[in-house]
Amino acid sequence: MNLDQRTTEYRAYLEDCLKEFYAQFHDQPQKRLFSAVEYSLLGGGKRLRGIFALEFCRMCCGHWKQAAPFAGAVEMIHTYSLIHDDLPCMDNDDFRRGRPTNHRVYGEGIATLAGDALLTDAFLLASTARLPQPEMMSRAIELLARCAGSAGMVGGQVLDIMSEDRELTEREVLDIQSRKTGELIRAACCLGVLAGGGSQEQLDGAAKFAADLGLAFQIRDDMLDVIGTREEMGKGVGTDAGKNTFVRLYGLEACEELVRTYTRRAVEALEVFPDSAYLTGLAESLTRRRV
Ligand code: GRG
Numbered sequence: 001m002n003l004d005q006r007t008t009e010y011r012a013y014l015e016d017c018l019k020e021f022y023a024q025f026h027d028q029p030q031k032r033l034f035s036a037v038e039y040s041l042l043g044g045g046k047r048l049r050g051i052f053a054l055e056f057c058r059m060c061c062g063h064w065k066q067a068a069p070f071a072g073a074v075e076m077i078h079t080y081s082l083i084h085d086d087l088p089c090m091d092n093d094d095f096r097r098g099r100p101t102n103h104r105v106y107g108e109g110i111a112t113l114a115g116d117a118l119l120t121d122a123f124l125l126a127s128t129a130r131l132p133q134p135e136m137m138s139r140a141i142e143l144l145a146r147c148a149g150s151a152g153m154v155g156g157q158v159l160d161i162m163s164e165d166r167e168l169t170e171r172e173v174l175d176i177q178s179r180k181t182g183e184l185i186r187a188a189c190c191l192g193v194l195a196g197g198g199s200q201e202q203l204d205g206a207a208k209f210a211a212d213l214g215l216a217f218q219i220r221d222d223m224l225d226v227i228g229t230r231e232e233m234g235k236g237v238g239t240d241a242g243k244n245t246f247v248r249l250y251g252l253e254a255c256e257e258l259v260r261t262y263t264r265r266a267v268e269a270l271e272v273f274p275d276s277a278y279l280t281g282l283a284e285s286l287t288r289r290r291v
Contacts, residue, residue: 003281007051013065014050017072018042021125036106036114037121041079044097044234046291048217049074049188051282056192056206059273060199062132067195070140073126074188077148080118081184083111085157091239098234119148132197140194147187156180160244168244174215177246181221182214201272208269213283216262219246220289223255232290259287 018041025034050071057067086093086101087108093101103111126144131137146152156179163172189206198206222245228237240247246255263283270276 003278003285006278007282010051010054010064011047013068014047014054014071014075015042017068018075021072021121032106032110033113033117036102036110037117039105040083040096040102040114041076041118043099045075045079047075048286049078049185052185052188052210052279053192053195055279055282056189056198056273057196058192059270059276059279060193060196060202061274062196062198066130066132067192069125069127069129070144070191070195071188073122073144074184074191076118076122076125077144077153077187078184080115080122081153081157083115083118087111090157090161093236093239095230095235126191129195131194136194140191143190143194144187147183152179152183152187153181156183163244168249170249173244173246173249176244177218178211178214181218182211185214185217186210199272205269205272209266209279212262212266212269213286216259216266216283217286219255219259219262220286222246223252223259224290226252228290234291263287 019038022034022038022041028034053067053071053074054064058064082096083102085091086096087103094104095101101111102114106114123141123144126141127137129137129140131140148154150158156176159172159176160180163176168176186207189210190203193203193206222240224233225237225240225245226247230237246258250258263286266283267276267280270279273279
């Protein structure tokens with residue numbers, strides 16, 4: 001197993017699936033909407049959430065392509081959250097993934113609708129999955145909706161906005177970030193297990209991996225806002241100053257140690273999978289990521 005080779009293969013396959021999904025709408029007259037959707041969806045990104053879905057499926061002995069509709073769906077929901085997060089009514093950011101943000105190119109109205117379309121279309125794509133146990137489909141859709149919705153990612157964003165003018169406790173920051181970042185990662189990992197026909201024990205392992213990896217990922221994200229450069233990140237840095245980040249809570253040095261600790265815990269949760277070498281390597285590489 002070569003880490004870079006498998007990552008490249010997964011990314012290329014995901015890219016094709018997403019392109020193919022939107023190709024079905026190419027005869028529709030609302031071309032500006034699809035242009036805005038594709039601008040953000042096919043405009044780069046690490047594709048980590050999609051890769052998690054494909055790899056968890058493979059680790060459960062399913063063929064990884066079985067998880068493609070779920071992998072595509074989580075990438076679409078992730079992209080919608082970034083488009084909306086960048087809007088003037090949210091973070092008001094001008095750059096994302098090395099390019100002007102969606103609303104800077106298409107205007108706020110179309111950018112908002114592109115996000116709405118991506119969220120809704122994600123469920124259309126997810127509905128095309130063919131699970132080894134078809135009765136698990138409703139569980140999969142419920143999981144995706146719960147993780148992305150009001151008690152998950154959107155809920156985390158709301159709690160974040162509501163607490164902008166006060167300093168949060170450690171417990172509150174952990175709760176908000178687990179929802180904002182961790183829940184969609186949990187959906188990706190657990191949907192991969194469902195697509196691969198994994199056991200309840202493997203589903204629990206995937207959820208535990210996601211919870212710890214999500215925190216490691218967000219702590220590193222907060223660190224990169226301080227130590228990263230705009231060129232590396234493809235977006236503005238230093239924009240979190242004064243916000244309730246992990247760096248504010250613990251300081252840079254302790255954050256570095258925490259990223260390693262949460263990553264180690266995430267990797268430990270993979271013991272219920274027979275071949276977790278690729279995912280272990282990927283998780284460890286994220287502790288050093290610069291983007
Ligand atoms: C419903 C109006 C409305 C807004 C929703 C839910 C939401 C907006 C925003 C929260 C999601 C968010 C921006 C969380 C931060 C997670 C995070 C670390 C994003 C960056 O992920 P990467 O590094 O990005 O995986 P790439 O570009 O590589 O895909």
